[in-house]
Every structure is written in C-alpha cells, then in structure tokens.
Amino acid sequence: MADYKVSGPEIKKFVKIMRREPVSFAYNPGDRPEDDYLGLHRLKPPQVLGKEAKEEGQGAKYAFGTGTVEGKLLTLTCERVLPGLAKKMKRCLKAQKVMLNVQILDADGTVLEADVEELPDDPELDDDTDIAQGAPAADPSNAPPPEAVAAENSDPAALKQRLAAIVPKVQALGGDLAERLRQACLVAGQQISSGSPEAAETLSKIENVLARQSASAPPAETAAEPASPEVPLARLKDAMLQLVQRIRVLPEGPARTKLGADSRTILGQINEGAVEAAITAMRRLTQELVLAEKPEAAPKADPMVVWRDAKETVDVSIGALQSALRGIDDPDLRRIADAGLNGVTDGLQTRLMAALFEYNAASGENRAKVAETLRGRAVDLRNMLETDPIIALCEDNPFGVKVAIRAPLIAALDKLEAIAGA
DSSP: OOSSBOOTHHHHHHHHHHTTSOEEEEEEOOSSGGGOEEEEESSSOHHHHHHHHHHHSSSSOOEEEEEEEETTEEEEEEEEOOTTHHHHHHHHHHHTTOOOEEEEEOTTSOEEEEEOOOOOOOGGGTTTOOTTTTOOOOOGGGSOOHHHHHHHHHOHHHHHHHHHHHHHHHHTOOHHHHHHHHHHHHHHHHHHHHTOTTHHHHHHHHHHHHHHHHHHSOOSSOOOOOOOTTHHHHHHHHHHHHHHHHHHTSOSSHHHHHHHHHHHHHHHHHHTTOHHHHHHHHHHHHHHHHHHHSOOOOOOOOHHHHHHHHHHHHHHHHHHHHHHHTTOOOHHHHHHHHHGGGGTSTTHHHHHHHHHHHHHHOOTHHHHHHHHHHHHHHHHHHHHHHHOHHHHHHHTOTTOOOOOOHHHHHHHHHHHHHHHHO
16 A cells, blocks of 8 residues: 555645655656656655655656755655656656656756756746745846847847856855755756747846845955854764765665665754754764675676666766757767767777677686776776866856766776776
C-alpha cells in the first residue's frame, strides 16, 4: 500500500508548502504519466519515500530528494536521480493538472537538466509570487523605458547581452536570494533560446532586484554591531557543515545515504534553535561517520562501469546547456548543442570505448598489452579535456547554467589508469 503517493489537489497543496519550505519527494515513472508514482511528505526523509517509490512504482528506475517551488519553477534537489527526470516529472504533473516548469539539481546544487517554457497562470497555485519575495519595495526610477523594453523583446542578441551582464552580479551575491536569482537566470536563458516573449520581463525582474539590493546595501564604513546572541548556533552550524563535507566524500551506499539524511535533520534542529538535541545527534553522527570512513577491501571496479557512470553524469549535466546553445551562431557550440560532448572530442571517446571493450575481453599476457593502450587513450582524452577552450567555455558559460564536465570525467580517467596499471 502506498502511504505517501499523492495526486491532483493533494499535489497543489504541497506546491504551496514548497513555496515556504523544502518537501521530501520520490518519483518512479510508469508506462504512462497517469501511472507514475509521485510521493510527497513534509517530515519523512527522502529515502523513506524512495523505498516506497521503488516498491510501488512500475519502473526499475526511481529518484528521490527534496523539492521547492519559486513562481512556476519546481526545483528538485536529488539524492538519487534518473535520466530525463525534468521532462518526465513535468509530464506527470501536467497529467495531474499541475502546470509547473521543472529543474533538476544534484546534491551539491549543480543544475543537471531543466524543462522550462511559458506556462498559463493557475490561481490555485498562487503563481503571483515575485522571484525576490521579501525584498524591499522597487524604486520606479530603476524600471527601463518602454521603448527599451520593446526593443529587447524583439532582439535576442540584446537579451543575451543583458543576461551576460547580469550573471557576474548574481554570482557576487550570497544566500537564498543569490540561489533564486541564479535559477531565474537559467529560466531567462531558456526563454531567450526558445524566443519566449517573457524573456525580457524575467531579465527586468532580475535587474530590478539587483538594483534594490545595491540601493539598500549598507555603507562601506559602519559602526560595529554588538555580538549576536546566535553566535553559538553559528559555530554549531559550522561544525555540522564540516561533518557534511566528510559525508559527501564517502562512497555511494547505504551509509552515505543514511548519514546524509541524518545531517539534514540536524541542520534543521540547529536552524530551529534546538541546541541540545542537535549536539546529541551530532555526537552520534560523528561516531557513525568514523565507522563509515574506515577503509574496506573493495573488489576491483569494472572500468566500463566506471566510465559509463561518469559519462551519464556529464550527459545529464550538459543537457541543461544544449537548448541554450542552439541559439548561438558558432559552429563549435552548435556541435555541442546537436551532439553533446561527442561534438568536440574528435573521436577520442570512441577510441577510449574501443580500448575498454578490448581490455575487458582480454586475459593473461594480452591484457597487459591492452592495458597499456587503455592508459594511452585515457591520457589523450584527459589532455583534451584540460586544454580545450570549448570545454572551458561550456563550464563557464554566460547563461549561469552550472555544467560539470571535466571533474567527473577526469576523476573517472584517474580510476581507469589505476585499474589498467594494477
């Protein structure tokens, strides 16, 4: 029996909650959107919902994590992700008459994919929320002249220039406002690429928020304020974040999943001021973390699986950028938009895959020869990733889309070289 599965009006109630606080979610796609499993809960850890999604859903793949809503954008931060989640989740919601755009993040906040378009208003979802809810009132003098807005609405190049000018200012901010504006920049980039008339309005909202932040910023020289009574909580949170960093480098598995869920619970206790409960839980978490960090003898990894997992991660990550790149008149970027990473590696990936097949099929003395070839192919691809300017441009793109290419692939190449050298 599904305890956490929701549908229709129940989903809309959770959308309103997700505007104020994160909500745990789990998802398992079915044969049709109407058959999808979607579970939501305010208090249960995401992995609990994930277990039910695995058991109750029709598919073999499932995802879970936490969700928040800003305007018409549902952001899912995933502890476990599945390919094409943004598009599948959007279809599932549409089948339940819930119209939201969807953005997928990994546990570190990197955008993996997004499905964003112009959507009709739904009064039941209260879509009038401003992207900077809680910011000071807008100064009318900051609004652009009507003729400028009209020109920008009809000139994609001008819109891209505005977005490129906005991104560094957003990156210089901190806190929740910066994250909301980064998400808004992603939406604007998608709207520009699709020719949506809402692109100029989205950019104007971001510009107005940045102007208000600049106007309300305190002078450079201000009198020192008395020490905050919440300093102990801040120190406790800093200590907890150090534990979180140790958890993130643990290998994938039940221990990391459990410790990650426990850490989020403890951070919630700290934010609520429950100091004693947080300290007790941190002691227990530290003991479990020390045990999880003890090295264990692991079987030799399959190099094909190592590379496949890294490549799938990169494919999902770069997919969020491809739609934006289709609006750029550059042959190199066009190849990435059409073919993904394969568009710029000039056959190096193909040669690496051939070496991986040969390595797995070889045995005895022949494997040593094939291993040398595999190491050479890994070195060739590594050199290309580290020096190619197009790869650097994709990761440091002007659309504000977080793309991870070099880190996961180079880490996988390190493992391949280690396996082939063993």
